[in-house]
Every structure is written in structure tokens, then in C-alpha cells.
Amino acid sequence: MNTFGHLFRITTWGESHGGAVGVVVDGCPPQIDLDISTIQFELDRRRPGQSHLTTPRQESDTVEILSGVFEGKTLGTPISMLVWNKDARPSAYDHLKDLYRPSHADFTYQQKYGIRNWQGGGRASARETIGRVAAGAIAKQILREVSGTETLAYVKQIHTLEAEVDADMVTLEEIEASPVRCPDPIVGPKMVERIDQARREQDSLGGVIESVARNVPVGLGEPVFDKLKADLAKAMMSLPATMGFQIGSGFEGTAMTGSEHNDPFYVEKSETDRIRTRTNNSGGTQGGISNGENILFQVAFKPTATIGKPQQTVDMQGNEVTLEASGRHDPCVLVRAPAIVEAMAALVLTDHLLRQRAKS
Amino acid sequence: MNTFGHLFRITTWGESHGGAVGVVVDGCPPQIDLDISTIQFELDRRRPGQSHLTTPRQESDTVEILSGVFEGKTLGTPISMLVWNKDARPSAYDHLKDLYRPSHADFTYQQKYGIRNWQGGGRASARETIGRVAAGAIAKQILREVSGTETLAYVKQIHTLEAEVDADMVTLEEIEASPVRCPDPIVGPKMVERIDQARREQDSLGGVIESVARNVPVGLGEPVFDKLKADLAKAMMSLPATMGFQIGSGFEGTAMTGSEHNDPFYVEKSETDRIRTRTNNSGGTQGGISNGENILFQVAFKPTATIGKPQQTVDMQGNEVTLEASGRHDPCVLVRAPAIVEAMAALVLTDHLLRQRAKS
Amino acid sequence: MNTFGHLFRITTWGESHGGAVGVVVDGCPPQIDLDISTIQFELDRRRPGQSHLTTPRQESDTVEILSGVFEGKTLGTPISMLVWNKDARPSAYDHLKDLYRPSHADFTYQQKYGIRNWQGGGRASARETIGRVAAGAIAKQILREVSGTETLAYVKQIHTLEAEVDADMVTLEEIEASPVRCPDPIVGPKMVERIDQARREQDSLGGVIESVARNVPVGLGEPVFDKLKADLAKAMMSLPATMGFQIGSGFEGTAMTGSEHNDPFYVEKSETDRIRTRTNNSGGTQGGISNGENILFQVAFKPTATIGKPQQTVDMQGNEVTLEASGRHDPCVLVRAPAIVEAMAALVLTDHLLRQRAKS
């Protein structure tokens, strides 16, 4: 279904070319300060047309809050938010009406539903993530107020270019200062070039987003199916174009032995003598539950399916045809992805924060 | 919570050292042929003590069906199954009562609940997966009867040894013929040696399980949060010791361009002229929905946390102590993991098969 | 939470005095014909200001569909609908800011959330039911197309006046022809008088809505917790002001013996020889599952809490005060309730219709 979360629950709706896209946030605790400008700030990080590195679709993506807030505070009732679709150009899709674009959802939607809104990507469009980002902005505010937890994400890799980033220290300002949202001062500019080149070549690039959550309370996550790592994985793999998720040592850690991989406990001397681990191969969770170390994970994004180059495909009548270049394409969605990944991480953490409250 | 699935739903219960472990399967369609021996077959693939390559804990893991089946057929009512814990040795854990074993769930459970069953791993034990495997055996039977779909999994990598396997052709017999469940005749035997070595060194190894689902109907999965890849990711990352999930081209695919990565459609000429893709970088899903190609994914398992070597850790009183070798350990859980991964894949596919039925 | 249903699922949002109220409908099958005028028709039956018998609040309650529909057909994606609040008069509530109105939700909301939108009833307002009615109109359309099932509701009793209605034969036209939606030509006009009298006396009246579902497929409902009667009861008792639910013989049936109450089966001779029951004390379900007979139930509504007479109450500071007459009140919500009861019944039946499909 179109709902995510158990106690902090969002329902998104809207096609890329219907009237609007939006989200209903249910389960938000009451009396949380809610400033619409912080929601708009996150949407601005996600919206198209930010720079020449992204899709030229022009959308201001201005959010409206329709319920759930009173005199600047949440009521504890559902918060409904929407963004109108303004730069939808249905006619630009006329030639796609009968085609299945390679590696898009056209074919599977048509098979599943027997109908699809061919004027754009429908629910498979990245516009669907607007609701996630708006809801995530509220989740971030809850994390900030309740536990001082912060989620951050940045571009770790684009195509074959990999950045060096200190996940424990990086700041939002450093990420936003980079036009590709890669806070590595050496590799970031190279990524800009690489994206420009892909755009000129009518091609697209993939990459990896890395995300860290800092100051996470111990005890979030459930032992079995709703492990924190499982819910994070689902959150990330529910995003368009994602092909992989790894936490802590990830796939590389499979080449270590147990004695190398285990994270030794020690006591960090302070007034409250906190138990910590010397290494963090676990990525901040053990037994599916947060252990108080930073949660660190990566998400793989395939290169965007929309490209300008001609491609072989078939139409709905089963004829093999050539799909010619479409008017506008986004050479690398990674640039806009950090806001989305942060939002999804915040949603998962907030949900588990509320679940943990119910237990204690 | 301890429930997984929306329409085909399982609830597992049981600690490794309580009386028993089990599962309730809800939403199973009626009139499915159910042979207890096929369930036992899957449990036998998972159980400890199969060979010297696994934990020496001796458990026959004999399953009992307590409800939901009548005269060899499912009733459509909940199927309750249990396995008694027989070789639980609580006294073997006495010295662990106050310790936090590195990279185990001891610390996080104690912090989350303020109590834990220290006589074993509790819910974090791999014994919890017994219920998943038993339920998965039923899901496999449904897939077989309803859509002819098959899920298979095998060891793709152990430590630094990587196997070559043809995912489209490999058979269950080939997998089971290998003592490490790696159907590569060259690399498989090397893996046996490597595991033996690790056992002698009181250490443990991680690796990668690869899984394929063949003959999957087009149209399984939901567009947004419940994408097939998202539910598979959650299923796999909800398993103990998993650190990563990737589907199709996965992390490697991030270094491709869109024109390289897109899977071109073509028409496979036959009586029914099926639309297929020439490559399968998508791993069998597009827009989160199965496209009829084989679903192919990998799961990273960290090396088992239980090792024989002494380790530094802390106790509940905050003292730094040395954890001495425990009596028995499993040098590589990968050997027993294929049955578990197959089961989880079957559960996800069955759930979406039923969900798709409701739509059409 | 603010979500109802398992496979056909609605999420309502909105306060009576926020910007708008609305609903997201998830799980609607694709390719259903959807005519906005049928949705508006149901909202018009529910809206205030229809006649002097209801609240004088003036709201056109014009619905907008923002997603999920394409070229007159459902896409299978979420359908988002909203209605703007136009005649909200927040200043009319100024004197209520610190008061707890008797038998309203002011006190419990304030205690639960520590905050409330005191400019009206917030989520407790009957305006919340707009989303239910709009969603119910879609459910009715599905029932019509898929199984030919019809849900109807009408006023059975107001205050002490009880109507005679043949539930098996009554039509929508007969119900709508009555200004109180009571299709009894003798008692209906008396109800009009009684309501007029209550309005003049600044008082309010309660009553009973009776509802019938006809042409219901056999097999809807789940054996245990999600019995059809249980889900209907929850649906009805989730409406504002409802105090009771009964199905079939209801409370009166408790004075019968088993031999009187049991519904004997017989075979209705026809081409398909249908098994039926001679009586319908069961109200159309047995073992929680529909048996093909008409589903018949009643819902008790208390007299509306808002009255014009002065009342004793307390304020938030704990002072006992007199609540003076408010400007406008609705002497009997029963008149507008049939559309709401029908909608909820349609939502429950549609949800179970889809659930049943998944099984077969």
C-alpha cells in the first residue's frame, strides 16, 4: 500500500501529472513546534531545477499544510500537506503513450493494472518523494526536540568517482555548499564535471548515497522482523532507482573474520560511564537494535532510466521500435537524493522512537 | 513486532532456551496440499549439527503441526507449528550472565528491555529462523501450486572465496550436493577447507548468499513503499548477521551509465509473444514490480559473532573483562543460510501473489 | 490512527476549522469507472444546510479529486480527495476556548493531547465524516460493478417515534423523498414535527438508523476477529454520537430460545438451486461470514451534544460556569446520518470483497 510506518505513519498520494502530490502524516505527537519554512527548506533541497546539474523541470514545490497544526504547534491529529504540480507537460509524453520505456515502470504498471497515466511517470515518478521529504522534515523536528538525533546524507560516489567523507564530523552546511552535495573538496568538483559530460552525451549516471544518524538513543528497533537495519533497508529500497543497501561493514565486511569484525565493548569514562564499542563494524545496531553508536549506511542508485540517446524497445502492440530522445532529462538524480535519504532515515527512527516509548 | 507479511502473514515466537520455538502462519489459502515431510526437509537443511561445518548443537528440530490442516490440506485457518528445544544447555551460559558479548545483542536487549534471557541468544538466536523456514516451506508449496514459481539460494562467497554460479540454471540438487551449499565444483571444496581452518583457529567467517526466483508472474509488488525489492530487502535484513542487500546490478551497477544499464525490451516470439528484456540489470523488477525476468539478489552476512578466541568486553557493572572461549561455536552460518533466504524470498513472493489477486 | 480498512483503506484528515478536510483512498482496484458527480451526490446528502431540519452552517462541500483517476477511470493508485472549509467561523467559538462543553470531546482531547483546536470540534466534528462519505461513494461504485451489492440506510427511529420500513424492499428514492430520510409515510412527517419542536426548545434528539445490504456475496468476513459483524460494529461505533450497534435479532433476540432463533436452511428452487434460510435472525452473517441473506443492522445515536439551552459545566481552570446558548445548533443529526452509515457499510463490504478475492 501507500503507507509507511507503524506509529509514525505516512501515506503519500499523487501522480507526477495529476493535480497535486501530497502526504498525510499520522501519529505525530502533539505540541511539537512546526515551522513551515523548515519543511520548505527540505523540499527545496529535493526539487528539480535547482541547478544545471538536475532536471530542467521547473517546479517551485511550495508546500501547503491543510490540517493538524494550530498556532504553530502540532495537534496530534493527521497533518495533511500538498504541493501542486505546475510544470507538468502532458503533451510532451504523447509519443510515449504506447511505448514501454526501458527500465521504467511503464511495462510493469500496464501489466499490473491494465491502465496507467502515461503522461509522466505516475506513481513511479520521483515526484512521489515530495510527500516523503515533507513528512521527513516533521520527523527530523521530532528527533531534534525529543532525542537530539540528527540524520545526514551526502553523495559518496558518482559513477566511478568515490569521495572521502568523515561521517562522524560532516555537517549539513558542508553538504549543501557543494553543488553535487558531496562534501569532499577534491572529488566533488570532479563529479560536477562528470555529470556535465553525461548530460552532454545524453546519458545518465548512478552512484552511492551515504547516510549517518548521530546521537541515536540506545534501544531503537525490534529484535526480529522490525530490526532497525531491516526497516532502514526497506525505506531505502522503496525509493525509485535504488539497487542496494548496506550498513556498517556491509558487503566488504564479508571478507573479514569474526575476530576482526567484532566490535569490542569498553567503558567511556565520564560522569555517566557510557558503554561504547571501539570499532563500529556493526554500523550502530546489534541484534537489530541501536547501540548508541552512529548509524552508518550506504544506498546504491542505478543510473537514471531516462536518457536522451535513442533506445530499442517495444510498444504495447508488441512491435519493436526505437525510442527517440525525450526533451529533458536528469543526468544524475544523486544530487537531489540526500534530502530524500535523510527523510526516510528520519521517518524510520521516529517510528521506532515512538514504539520504544510505548514499551517503557 | 514479531509478525511479517500483509496477507500471508507469519508470527514467530520462542527463545533459544525457552521450551520451544514456533510460528503461526495466517492467511494461507485453503485447499493447498500440505505434506509435513516437505516442511521437515527444509528444517533439516537449516538445523545445526548437519556436518562438522556447522555448530555442534544437536537438535533434530522435528516440527509438529498443531492446527490449520485437515486430511492433508490447508483449511484456510492459522497453521501453528512448533519445534521443541532439546539441546539447550543453560548452564553453559552461566559465565555470560553478566557479560556483554561483542557484536551480540546482549547489550542492546538489556538496554531496551531491562531484562534478558541470558541462557542463550533469546530472540536474537538463529533458532528464531526455524519458524521462518517452516512457514517458508508452506509458501514454497503455494508458489509451486499457484504460479509454478521456484526460489533458490546458495553460497556465492565465503570470506574471500567467490563462486561462479549460473543463477538461471542451478538446481536444488546441485546446491544440496555441496557440503557448503555452493554449487561451484572448483570453489566449493576450497570453501570447505577455509571453514575448517577458521574452526581450528577458533574464528568465524562471513560471506554472501545469492538467491534467484524463477518463473515469477509479472505484476507482483506495489509501486511505492511495498516495492518487491523493498520487501525483499526488509526480509533479508531482518535476518541475524545480515549487513547488506543488493538486487540486479546492485552496487556494481552504480558505475554504469544509463545507456549501458537500461534493459532493452524485445518480443520473444512464441505462441503468446512474451515481452522480455535482453539484459537483466534490473534484477527482475521495474518500478518495484516484477517484470517476469528472474529475480536475482545477494545478501551479505558478517562473520558470526560467536568465536572461540578470547575477546575484550565489559560486564553489566561496567568492568572491562576478558571473555574466554565458549564451548561450541559455528564457524560459518552461511552453510545453513540458503534454506532461510529461500524461505524469506518465498514468504515475500507469496504475500504479493495474494495481494495481486485481490486487485484483479 | 486515522486509517480504516485492510485492503481497501481510507485515511481521513482535517479539522472542522482548519483549511480543509479530506481523505486518501488506498487499494482501490484499477479501471473502475469513477464519476465525480456520484461522489458529490453522496456528499450533498451529508452536508449541513440541506433544510431547516439540520445545522444552518452553510457549506457547499464541493469535492476535488487530486489523484488516482485518469480519463474517468481509477488507476489503482491512491485517490486523494478534499473539501475546503468555507463557513468556518472561528470567532463564534471564542467563548468556548477555556470551556469543556458537556458530552463533547473538549475535555478528553485536552487531557489526551494537552492542546486542541478549540475553534470548533476539531477531529471530533461531524465534518470528519466528509472523507468517509466521499470514500464510501467509491466503495459503492466498486460493489455495484463487481458484485451488484447495494447498501442503504434510513431513519428508523427519532426520539420515541419508531417507523415501519420493509428493509428488503425500500429504495433510495423513497428514503430521499422524505425530509427526515424516513421512508414511513405515517411516522416520517411526525418526525419532522418532533425535530421542529426540539429546535424551538433549543434541544436535540437522538434516534436509530437502520441499514440493509442487499445482494451480498456469500463468504465475506473472516472467522475470528475480523468477522463481518465485528467490522461493521467498529465502523458504526467509530462514528460520532453512536452508542449502540445490533445486527439481526440484536438485543431483542436475547429473549428467544435457540429453537426459535435458529434460521432453518432450505433450498430455493431455481436453475442454480440456492441454499437460503427461512428466517434471518442472523442478520445475514453466520460464524462472522456473510451467508447471502440481506445484512440488516441498527445503530443508536445519542441526542446531539450541542444544544441551545444553558448548561452547567467547568472551565479549564476548574471553575464551575454556565455555558450559554451557542449561535447555531443541529437539532437532530439523524437526518444526515444515512449517507454516512451507508458509506461505512460500503467500506467494510468492499474491504472484505477484496480480501475474499485474495483467497480464491
Place this chain on the structure above:
Amino acid sequence: MNTFGHLFRITTWGESHGGAVGVVVDGCPPQIDLDISTIQFELDRRRPGQSHLTTPRQESDTVEILSGVFEGKTLGTPISMLVWNKDARPSAYDHLKDLYRPSHADFTYQQKYGIRNWQGGGRASARETIGRVAAGAIAKQILREVSGTETLAYVKQIHTLEAEVDADMVTLEEIEASPVRCPDPIVGPKMVERIDQARREQDSLGGVIESVARNVPVGLGEPVFDKLKADLAKAMMSLPATMGFQIGSGFEGTAMTGSEHNDPFYVEKSETDRIRTRTNNSGGTQGGISNGENILFQVAFKPTATIGKPQQTVDMQGNEVTLEASGRHDPCVLVRAPAIVEAMAALVLTDHLLRQRAKS
């Protein structure tokens, strides 16, 4: 499905004539004292064969706890409990294999599933409630420890005999002292006679259970769909044989005016100056949320469908046949119902208690 509850969640399983019946309780807070004897006590109140007033089926209904408890305390993990079926007499049902018993679930199960366990009532049997009562005993313990809340239920009416009971003062001891669980010393003995008479006449009786919850915290329940009254209604109407639910003034209250029905607030002078209502027509909830007054509701039970008298019915082949007397029948299930109603009320209240915790 076979699961009830959102945060405190039970899943029941088992047919009346399969191996066992049981329940998995998920979401139980950790560190709750759990004494198996209190669970057994509740099961003993529910079990058949307590006296000549109930079914002669002999079942000790001895509960086993298989998980989730360690050293007398809950672990926070799922609690699995089961009761073996001992006095199942499948052969006693041979003559029913092809028959549809009137007002039983035989016909609807067969139509829904195409298969049924005809050796007894399957999931429709009252034995299914064993799991509810066992889980409810745990819920009661949580309510006792956490909020001092108590749920009680008793027989209010059998056939035409109605008792006078002071719901605010009645005690468990008074209820249990009556062989029919009716604490009215005048009417209770008459009920015994009436039941004896029904048994001699091979007939059965229905009636009404009344239930009260005392010392309920203010703020339990959700404003819209999950109102406390809605969840209680669903809980009660999910029980076998229930035909109606009413809370507070119920159906009788529909004949009052608003000025008569509204519950005036006042301040109960004490150290903490509690806001209360002078009357309790609301039955302890307003706007769907508990207001701190006693929660009071009634549940209508139809006369048991199993009777000894011959009845007309049809068989699976569509022949009209006479169903002869079965060997044993329970003339009035009301006697055993109070434990079940209390359990369901406790489950609902506990679920909302945990949900409320998550908010604050």
C-alpha cells in the same frame, strides 16, 4: 486475519478438534510479573464442564507457556501459550459431515473455503476463545500493575430474566459466588432454574453480559476510527454468538433529549481537584476517548445454535433433511462468557494504554 490489537497484539490459532488451541501475545511490556496460576484461574472460569449449567465436554484446559517469560517476568518478547484438546470426540460429528447445522458456521465456512474441519466447530468453536482469555489474563495483569485498572463482567440478563447489579460496586467474588455468574441474589437463582428447564427441553437461551472497567486513565482511545467504544464494539462483536453492543445509555438513550442526556461536568473537590461528570450517559468515553468515569457496556448473546431438538436443514448435496439431537449441548453460554468479555475489554484497554504512552 487472526490477529487483534495494534501495540498489544494477540494471534489465536487452533480448531476445536485439531491438536491444540493457543495464542501468541506480542507487544507485552518487559518485566511484568507473570504468574501462570492467574492465567489458569481465568481459563477455569471459561472452561466447559464447570457445572451442570454448561456443556458436559470435559476439558481441564491446562495452559502451557512456551516462550516470553523468564524467571517469572515477561521478557518483552512474544508469549506463546497453548492448551491441548483432550475431550475432542471426532466420531460424534460423523453424522454432521455433510450437514449444515442451522445458525452455525458450517455453510458459510464451506462456501468461503471449499473445505472445513467438520469434526466440530473448527475456528468458529468457542474453544477459540481460550487464547483470548489467556492473553486477557496477561492484559489484566498489565492494567493492574500500570494503572490500577480493573475489568469485570457478569450476567445481566438470561432469556427474559433481568438482574439488578450496581456496576460501580460489584466485586469479582460476588460474581464468582453465583453459579450463573449473576451477582443479583434474587434473580440469579431464577436464572439457574430457567437454564435447567432449557436443558431439559433440549433448547438453549441467550442473554446479556454487562461489563464495567473501573479506574481507567483519562485519555485512552483515538479520536476517529480507533475510538475506545469502536474497539470495544469490535472486540465484543468478534465473539461467537454476539448480536449487539451498547455503551452508556445505549439504545435506550435514543429516547432522551440532549438536555437530559448530556453529562454535566463538575469539580470533585480533593487534593488534586478532579474534573468529573455528574451522570454517566456517555459510558466513560467522550469523543471516543476515556474521560475517567467508569466504562460501562452491554453485549447481547443469541441463544446457542446447538440444541437437542430436531431441526430442518439441508445437506451439502442440497437435500432437505432433519438434524437429529446431538449428544451434548450447552444450554446457555452466558455462564462462561464473563471471563471472555473481561478478557477482551482488558485487551482493548491495554492496547490503548500502550498507544497513549507512545504519544506522551
